[in-house]
């Protein structure tokens with residue numbers, strides 16, 4: 001059986017209600033400044049919401065901001081002072097690139113590797129899209 005048929009069959013078995021999720025809204029970034037550090041207060045909430053690998057997410061956001069980050073217990077800390085909108089802007093960009101499907105715009109996707117290349121696979125429409133490596 002070829003892959004396409006396998007996918008079709010898998011989708012046939014899923015109730016359509018699976019795809020009717022409530023509106024996807026990533027929580028807005030919350031930060032507090034402590035000295036020369038920025039505490040990313042709701043990091044866990046956001047990472048849980050978007051369902052991506054924290055390391056991948058942080059690598060992108062840190063690079064976009066030109067900021068080093070580290071874990072401080074359960075907290076996530078950026079070195080330097082950053083406002084919530086500045087961080088949030090990068091998160092929105094990450095979500096656009098790595099979370100929402102460019103075909104159907106649904107967030108029901110996952111990142112997976114195909115022959116060592118990272119791709120986004122959409123669970124809602126079945127599209128496989130390329131993402132920045």
Ligand SMILES: [Zn+2]
Nearest residue numbers: 101104122125
């Ligand atoms: Zn899709």
